[in-house]
Amino acid sequence: MPTRRSMNQALVAAAVALLPGTASAQALPRARSVVLVHGLFADGSCWSEVIPRLQAAGLDVTSVQNPLTTLEEAVASARRVLDRQEGPTVLVGHSFSGMIVTEVGADPKVGALVYVAARAPDAGEDYAALAGTFPTPPASAGIVYDGDEGRLTEAAFLRDFAGDLPPDRARVLFAVQQPFRKALLTGRTTRAAWRSKPSFYAVSTEDRTIDPDLERFMAKRMNAKTVELKASHLSLISQPQAVADLILEAAGRKPGRP
Template identity: 40%
Template sequence: MMRKTLARTAIAAAALLWMIPAAEAQTATAPSTTARIVLVHGAFADGSGWRGLYDVLTARGYRVSIVQNPLTSLKEDVDATTRVIERQDGPVILVGHSWGGTVITAAGVHPKVKALVYISALAPDAGETTAQQYEGFPPASEFVIDKQSDGYGFIDLQRFKAGFAADTNDADAAFLRDSQVPINMSVFGTRLTQAAWRTRPSWAVIAKQDKAFGAGMLMHMAKRIGAKITEVPGSHAVFMTQPKAIARVIDSAAQDIGSAPSVAKVR
């Protein structure tokens, strides 16, 4: 009898030891409910400009992915963004700067996307073009685009810092100027077929010294989409120069959708 009892105990212990690693593996691979942050850059820049914000967000416990838009067409930029969204294993907060606002407006209808954050960004409606958003507002005198013979545009080299990056130091402004990614200017005439802000909660960060848009344009778009608005000092390069302020807004969005990481702190 004693032998049978000991045998059963040994079998039970062995089974338990076998189950523990399996349970640990399941816990390790189970997707977190913490929001995934997907950052979408605008025209004339690439994803490297998000580095400061990436560092702040990852320190707070977020998983962050950065889209590299080809800037060749709205469809191709939306496709690039959708590929990154598809890779996420939790609810997505989609963040767009400038032209990236148009991209997240179109791509944000993906079912994984739960919130939108516009950083000095464009926000057309379905049936509208991006170019239409400029109508009725004064031209941005410091923001001058040189259109090339192939239809792509660069920001004028002499006015780059004043128009795009006035609150950066001379070295950073020069690097941004000389590493510009041109955009196919025809994208501004493409009509959107859907607008994610109509079905997703939205937040907007507006740089008060942004010279890339006419006076009042950013505020008009943000109010029209019903965004929760935060104004900060800064140029059009606010996505680089105000990472902590932007991170606080993303924290608010994550808390609102119930997916903020437990370690996130407002700093």
Template identity: 40%
Template sequence: MVATTGSSVAASGRKPKPTIVLVHGAFADATGWADVIKRLSGDGYTVIAPPNPLRGVASDSAYLADFLATLTGPIVLAGHSYGGVVISNAATGNPNVKALVYIAAFAPDAGDTVYGLQNQFPGTELHEAQLDFRPWDGGVDGYVKRADFRRVFAGDLSPSAAELLWSTQRPGDVSTLQAASGEPAWRGIPSYYLVAREDKLIPAAAQRFMAARARAHTVEVKASHVAMISQSRATADLIRKAAR
């Protein structure tokens, strides 16, 4: 038996399926995409969820851009939370990226900051008082405090599931809050947005504003900030739509 190659797919008249790249945000890691990966992999997509360094907007975006440059063929790029900032910058200038998918994510314009978008509309419950700060050699990391984690981050998960997320959270360097984003890839790439109506970190009003500005195909779900976990089916469905 001869393995199917990209050329044989093209020869048969069928377009190759895009590679789907999933980017996590701060206070999380790539395992938050686990159920989404299972659903998409089951449909025959190649799905990759690389680590997001969470060290700074420019360096995180450069890291992802370099990663994307190693892939051939069409790409659908999805980001959650701060991961939306990273995909908005990393995809700029990459012709292989055919769609951007924002899952309860920041979709910044040039000059926007995470802090500014998060507080542009009322409703966020993540403030300095909800963070523990821990210095490291290159800066200061912020962790969501245990007492606030489930309420702010994962209100529709069980207490045990939220506790596991808190225990394993990957912090983001606080410099990412005030760093200005660059020219957004959504200006030239079709975009999709899943609004989490019960998000306590990025207010739903902010999500709707960003989705409308990017002219994104938008769906809404009843979900906390971790919509890719609590609403994995809806998340996978939107990514499939982008992939088609």
């Protein structure tokens, strides 16, 4: 009987066969701007370690405050920020906001997409069903609800979300955790920008919030330029230089140079 792993490998092979060349083989416009979008259990400040590294390279950077209410409202918040950018822009999403990058990234202003341990659904795809074909990540058991709002418990946040950060740093991030609405999880993308835009993906190999093999599957399916980081779900904080370097590559720039 086929195992779950063998079935996942077959899915990867079938998906890759449908796609065009890799991101590195496509022409990358030199970006002027970067728009960063955060996911669940966070707010826009989670990019604070990456932002100065991008600014030092001469890029205009904006971190979106994702409302985490519905997918439609989250997409609208990112689109408003994107509309304010001048010239080619790199759109970057962490965790859940890969949904937003996948939807908004079709905008002609977007030159490249970067996914950081992020969801990367196909158009109309049921992400929960896709994730269900991989092992359930430990963080899922730590989600609690207050009526319509969901959040991670402190124990799950420190252990399963920010496991490679010093506990004192993780507790600060826990304190600014933004609850999400249940309706957010029911949304589906209507398009898959990664099918037409150069894409990059940072896999977190120690991730306990999204299964690392699911991240690998999504990255390979989109033929993304992929890096693997020995990091928790919060690689953007524990390994900000590596994440910034991937974004700089997507922006058509060399790390550390304007």
